[in-house]
Amino acid sequence: MQSSLFASAEPQRFMLQGGELTLYPQWVSERKACSLFRWLEKSLAWEQSVIQIYGRPVVIPRLNAWYGDPGCNYQYSGYRLPLNAWLDPLSEIRTRLHDELGVETNSVLANLYRDGQDSVGWHSDDEPELGQNPVIASLSLGGERRFSFRHRRDKTMPPLHLTLTPGSLLVMSGAVQHNWHHCLPKSRKVTAPRINLTYRKVVTV
Template sequence: MAAQQTSLFGDSASLEPEVLIREEGDVRLYRNWWTPGETGRLFQQLQAELAWQQTHIQMHGKRVAVPRLDVWYGDSGHPYRYSGVQFDPLPWSPTLWAIKNELETRQGLTFNSVLANLYRHGQDSVAWHSDDEPELGRHPVIASLSLGAERRFALRHKTRKDIAPVRLDLPSGSLLIMAGATQHYWQHQLSKTARAVGPRINLTFRTVYGPGDTGL
C-alpha cells in the first residue's frame, strides 16, 4: 500500500450537497468538491500516473471492448467481477491514496477500492447499469469523483414510471454520492455525445467485500 502523504487539497469550495434522489434511493451532488486549480492538477497527475488499459467483456456471447479505458486499484484480496471479467486491484497509487484519505476524512466513509475510468472523447460512454454485484454488499455507498470535461449523467428508476429520470452535466471537481437503496431501484449511465468534448476521468470509490467479510 502506498505511504501516506500530506493533503493534496486546499479548502473545499462547497460543503452543502444538492439532493438529487430521495425516493427509494439516496443521491447527493457536491458541485464544487474541489477548486478549479485542484481539479486541473489532479487530472494531469492521474492521466499520467494510472495504468490505463482497454478492458474486454462478454456480451451476447462475444468478447467486446468497453468504450473507455479503465483500471482497478485497491486493497489486496478484494477482486471485483462484472460482465464475465475479474478485476484484481493494483496497489494504490500515491495520488489515489491521497484522494481516498481526503474523501474518507471529509465524508466520514471508508473505501477499499476504486474503479478509474478515462473517457477519451464523446464516443466513450457507459451504458445503463446498477452497481449491484454481490461483493458490494446490501447497500453499497459509491463516491463518484469527476475531473476534466463535463459529461451528461443520468439516473432512472428501474420500474416506476411516475418518478422522473434525473439528468445533469457533471462538472469537473464534483462529487456524486450514491447510497442507501439506490443500486436496488435505480440505474445510471454516461451517454455518448456528438459534441466535441475533451477527456474526462471518473473515480468511483467503493467497498468490495470478500468471503467472510461483514456487509455481504
C-alpha cells in the same frame, strides 16, 4: 498532493425512491482538479477491458483501471479487473472521503472517457461483492459530462439528469443501485477527455 488540493462547496441532495444522491459541486478546486487529471491520465494502469454481453466479447468504449486493498477483487460482465496497489493521490482522496463524509472505501475504479464517443450504458453497481446498498462516491475530473438516472422498474418515474463538472463529487447511497440504473451517454458536442474515480467498498471474505 497537499491539503490545498481540496475545496469546499455546499452539497445538493436529491431524494430518489429508495435512495439518495448527494452532489458536492466543487469538492476539489477547479485548478487542482486540472492538475490531478493530468497526473492520473499519465500515471494510472489504463486498459480497455473486454467484457461478455449475451455471450459475446465486447470491447468497452472507455479505458479503466482498478486500485484497492489486497484481496479486493472486482469483476463485472464476466471480466475480472487486474488489482493495482494504491497510489498516494488515490489514497489521499480515500482518506478525505472517510474523514469528512464518513464514507468507508477499500477500492476505486477509474474510468477514462477520451472524448464524447466514450460512454457507459445503463447499468447499476449491484455486483454481489459490493454488498447490500453500497455507498459509491464518484469524483469527476476533466471535461464536463451529463450523467443520467432512470428507475429500474417503474417506467412512469421521470429520469434525473445531472451535469458533472470538474472537481464535483457525487455520492450514491441507500438503495440507489438496486432501484435505479445510471449511464454516461455519448455526446457529439463533447471533445474534452474526462476521468472519474468511483470509490467503493468491496465485501471481502
